[in-house]
Ligand SMILES: Nc1ncnc2c1ncn2[C@@H]1O[C@H](COP(=O)(O)OP(=O)(O)OP(=O)(O)O)[C@@H](O)[C@H]1O
């Protein structure tokens with residue numbers, strides 16, 4: 001059922017983390033290890049409820065597993081004091097690392113996520129889906145040498161329209177290794193060394209092919225945004241472009257497909273655009289797509305009493321994106337849940353294991369749940385901004 005339990009889970013996580021820190025202070029290794037594993041478990045649960053932050057939760061979950069191992073091996077925090085702070089880095093990572101290359105490879109391995117998203121988790125976007133399916137299938141099929149699949153596809157469109165979702169579905173359907181990279185994360189964590197991350201990334205992607213590299217917020221790397229581009233992002237971009245130019249071995253079946261996403265395609269310069277000849281516009285959902293997205297986000301619940309046409313009409317009028325629709329459904333579901341489970345907030349105090357054994361009372365969704373939800377969800381977009389996307393799509397898309 002698509003009920004978002006991230007609130008109670010977050011408080012369970014904070015509690016486990018605090019207990020971990022206390023155990024570390026006391027030198028109680030066994031408790032600390034257990035609590036670190038508990039943190040990892042909760043984060044994995046959170047990843048299930050929060051598709052948008054899924055990758056980041058999974059990465060954090062892996063980090064807590066490393067912490068648990070480090071605690072067990074007596075390595076936790078040992079070198080921390082002596083490690084130089086990286087420029088722009090948080091310096092908060094736990095554990096120790098051996099050797100430069102391992103460090104980069106480990107970081108890259110942490111970017112790998114297993115995608116469970118299927119094409120039918122995506123509402124609307126029929127043409128886009130078709131195009132991506134074709135690309136993915138062509139890449140995987142035996143084919144004459146002259147037929148080369150796209151190496152890079154650019155997805156552009158307003159926030160929350162399903163770009164990340166499309167990339168995940170492509171990876172899920174191919175059963176490809178999926179690397180999810182946010183340019184700004186690499187830059188902030190490995191400022192001066194971001195080019196090494198990119199090289200390591202493509203090296204590991206080739207090793208683990210078929211692979212899909214999802215480069216989110218690619219605009220963060222290019223010049224046009226503010227006119228001043230840092231040296232680090234300039235070098236990172238140029239390494240990326242070189243990798244994209246890289247010659248594809250025709251005979252081997254190595255598939256490394258780079259999908260890039262942006263909300264501000266007009267910030268991209270020629271150098272980037274030329275590496276992404278396939279540029280796909282991912283627009284706001286129309287009424288038909290809206291209804292599909294609502295159905296996807298209310299799976300497992302009875303929606304027979306809803307007037308979906310009316311909800312879709314209102315949503316389109318309000319310029320809702322897929323993300324807004326997901327939030328709308330969550331708000332409506334929560335409204336129903338709160339009505340049916342009056343003392344729900346008290347559960348937040350329960351330990352995670354006990355929460356897992358409880359189940360929620362539900363009832364069919366009603367229009368009044370959605371009326372309440374509409375009051376809370378506001379699209380950040382204006383019609384003028386949408387027109388800007390459409391214009392760019394007309395001129396540069398394809
Ligand atoms: N077409 C869609 N079908 C089903 N769900 C959708 C769709 N579009 C968006 N969503 C919901 O909204 C969430 C956010 O979508 P997603 O992360 O793919 O947006 P995005 O285009 O990558 O946004 P951003 O540009 O902000 O990164 C998804 O996890 C999903 O729940």
Ligand SMILES: [Mg+2]
Nearest residue numbers: 163164216261
């Ligand atoms: Mg995204």
